[in-house]
Amino acid sequence: MARRKPAGRRPQRYKDVTHRRTGRGDAFRCVGCRLDVPLLAPGTAHRNHCPHCLTSLHLDRRVPGDRAADCRGRMSVLSMSVRADGEWQLIHQCQSCGVLGANRIAGDDNPLALIRLAMRPLTDPTRPIRALLTL
Amino acid sequence: MSTANHNSGRQHTVPPRTDTFDCVRCGLTVTTVDPAGGRRNHCPSCLHSRHVLDRVEGGPSECLARMSPISIAVLRSGDWMVVHRCILCDELTSNAIAPDDNQLILIRMAVRPLAHPPFPLEVFGEW
Numbered sequence: 001m002a003r004r005k006p007a008g009r010r011p012q013r014y015k016d017v018t019h020r021r022t023g024r025g026d027a028f029r030c031v032g033c034r035l036d037v038p039l040l041a042p043g044t045a046h047r048n049h050c051p052h053c054l055t056s057l058h059l060d061r062r063v064p065g066d067r068a069a070d071c072r073g074r075m076s077v078l079s080m081s082v083r084a085d086g087e088w089q090l091i092h093q094c095q096s097c098g099v100l101g102a103n104r105i106a107g108d109d110n111p112l113a114l115i116r117l118a119m120r121p122l123t124d125p126t127r128p129i130r131a132l133l134t135l
Numbered sequence: 136m137s138t139a140n141h142n143s144g145r146q147h148t149v150p151p152r153t154d155t156f157d158c159v160r161c162g163l164t165v166t167t168v169d170p171a172g173g174r175r176n177h178c179p180s181c182l183h184s185r186h187v188l189d190r191v192e193g194g195p196s197e198c199l200a201r202m203s204p205i206s207i208a209v210l211r212s213g214d215w216m217v218v219h220r221c222i223l224c225d226e227l228t229s230n231a232i233a234p235d236d237n238q239l240i241l242i243r244m245a246v247r248p249l250a251h252p253p254f255p256l257e258v259f260g261e262w
Contacts, residue, residue: 127215
């Protein structure tokens, strides 16, 4: 693979949905733990999940903020992914229609929930040993 | 007459076990049936896949680009899934792993978050 020069910080996508105009205020309530979550988050402009239980809601289809999905199902967190620049990303799966979505973690997400999610594949007792035996 | 009997006995209600596809990344020729009997959709050597099904709209996709593995998901049953992401249209899919998938790439994806922690991990040693 070609080694590229590391290009600074990746810019965030432009978000043209204003929550104030739709009358929802500047907070949302988590469907998993009923926590009132402010939309302003450190480190991200696209907060879509609860910082306590990491649960999200299926509102957007392709572009964050388009509100084009009419599913409105609960999206529970499925796994943890890492971008090429080392930023963590949550993979959510909708519990009612099964679609997947990715979102960057925010600065105030629960570190214990994030670590438990990232450690979930490694708690399997058999598979890391099988990987070592293939060396 | 013997030819007709021969043909009628070879009706494929299930796809034949000798179907193959070529990996779009490494070029490996792979059988579509894995050793456990399930159908596979990613290369067992490099775990890359191809975007042929559209999950959001439904039906076949006209994207046909390469899908790279980005994450490992563990189901409640303990089975592992590979989450793929299309490099062209950024769609996500998840697929079950096959028994002969490359274990080193699987483990490398599993430990990748811990290699780039966004916060110091030392505080968790005291809990």
